[in-house]
Amino acid sequence: MKIDFDGIQAFVVIAELGGFNKAAEHLHVTQTALTRRIQKLEAYLDLKLLDRTTRYVELTAVGREFLPQARVIVGEMTAAVSRLKDMSKNSRGNFTLACVPTMAGQILPKLMREYAKSCPRNRIRLLDATSYEVRDAVLNSQAELGIGIHGEQHPDLNETPLFDDPLMFFCRESNPLSSRESVTWSDMSDADLIVVSNLTATRVFMDYQLAKRGISLSGAYEVQHHATAISLVAAGVGCAILPASTFQEGDRPGVRRIPLVSPIVKRKVILITRKNNTLSPAAEAFFELIKKTHFGLTPTT
Amino acid sequence: MKIDFDGIQAFVVIAELGGFNKAAEHLHVTQTALTRRIQKLEAYLDLKLLDRTTRYVELTAVGREFLPQARVIVGEMTAAVSRLKDMSKNSRGNFTLACVPTMAGQILPKLMREYAKSCPRNRIRLLDATSYEVRDAVLNSQAELGIGIHGEQHPDLNETPLFDDPLMFFCRESNPLSSRESVTWSDMSDADLIVVSNLTATRVFMDYQLAKRGISLSGAYEVQHHATAISLVAAGVGCAILPASTFQEGDRPGVRRIPLVSPIVKRKVILITRKNNTLSPAAEAFFELIKKTHFGLTPTT
DNA sequence: CTTGATATATGCGCATATCGCAATAGATTC
DNA sequence: GAATCTATTGCGATATGCGCATATATCAAG
16 A cells, blocks of 8 residues: 555644644645545554544544654655755756866856856855866766866767867067967977976877977976966066966956967867766756856857 | 655655666566656656666766655655554554552552553553542543543543442451441441541542431541551551452451441442543553453442 | 667556545534 | 534546556667
């Protein structure tokens, strides 16, 4: 025999309101239905929960004992269900987003402000990590969404291209190249170059792209973080090659960002999701938002 | 739309066992049924709980969030229901019995031992109180059953006669009346009488019965409890008039209990229940037991 | 690439549970 | 004793849920 939630709920409401009619109105059914539910429940349990004349309803000893438990059950049940319904209806809830630090610092703040406007009560748990860690986080469901860099494909992951992020040349205004419209890789052969560590996806990607074209770079300095590199440039230590998105024009006075061509090397910024995994409504809302957003950089072709 | 316990249970079992088929076997239904339950539940909630290919089942982010709650709900539900079913099937549970002290000391121990044999895990909460308090306790449902003395009827109470409890004459063996087969009220006119306080139902009843026949008694001593009266008799202070059930032949060496006639005055010991109130299975079992029991005293006519 | 094994989804028909309406029956009030 | 209030019951209409057979998708093996 199946467990009968309706019956228990009927019992609680009747006990609470003290009558079948009041309970029926409250539950939006006829009083007849409640009579039947209680009868069925009592038959199933093989005991009486309510002593009722045609005039009065009263709890039996067993009913009194059961009522608090029943109240808890019904309460938790309806609470949990309505939480879930609410979650779907209003895209409410929390989710985890994994993101590489560059993007976390540049495009994410805007996105999160935007998201907060449409879903004010949602929380995004932000996991900032290296490109590889972002992929792993999405793969093992630590994060529902990941913002990372296109690299090796994985059969269980879906990638949605967001925009291209070309490598650019960063220097002080005092640098002889600073007035150029664009700079070629060969222009920098004797510059004091600051590059990011070869533990980062940016560097690995860059080396790979240049090697294909037979270009080799001698970095004078190697740092861990993009932000550090920019600070060094600002301090006049040298020039840097960094993704365009690292920097917005005007972020730092005295620092210029110049397109780097021959060839143009650009990493693809992507949104990562797991295949065959339905997003939670909260994450889905973010996904829709990010797809609608136009980023201020070259859109992916 | 109605809240669907089956769906939630299906969700939990599927999540726990990792597949529809295993869950179907566990729930003794076909796999088809589970597919439908989950579909219905997801449609109702308007979100996905399980990501499933035809090959694999996996929780969605929302599903993972919901699972612990669902587990609690299902657990409490089934636990509560099976407790109730067990209660009815094995007459398990506890109940409260109100009882006048005389009976609590004499017939109850036997009954409770008997009851413990058939329902070993049940507890009887014993409320020993005056005859009036017993009635009140049953009336306001503090106790399901009451053992008391017949007196005024009450429209909301049912009385089941148990046995008649005649008043008897108690004296030491050294008393001149001790060898008599019976004693009349007039025999005791000049004895040192010990009677219970006129705050007790026994005394009120006795006075009323005697007054009807124009007999008046001069009590030399007045005590609160029957047990005290007997102790005084044993100590040779005087003779006492007490209900027969107070005392079993041989309880106290040297004390005799002699029928008191002309007239025979007997109080009726009754079992009190509330009208229109279904007894709990535990109390019901006790009720049946007490009705089957033959008491060693005059059965009620 | 095809085939077989395995796990979920679906079409369909049946059994029955559940509901609402209308009428009934029990209890209280005046 | 009539009026009234409340729970119960008979009955027909409908919805729900199930199982069987089958379809479909995925993975593994040859």
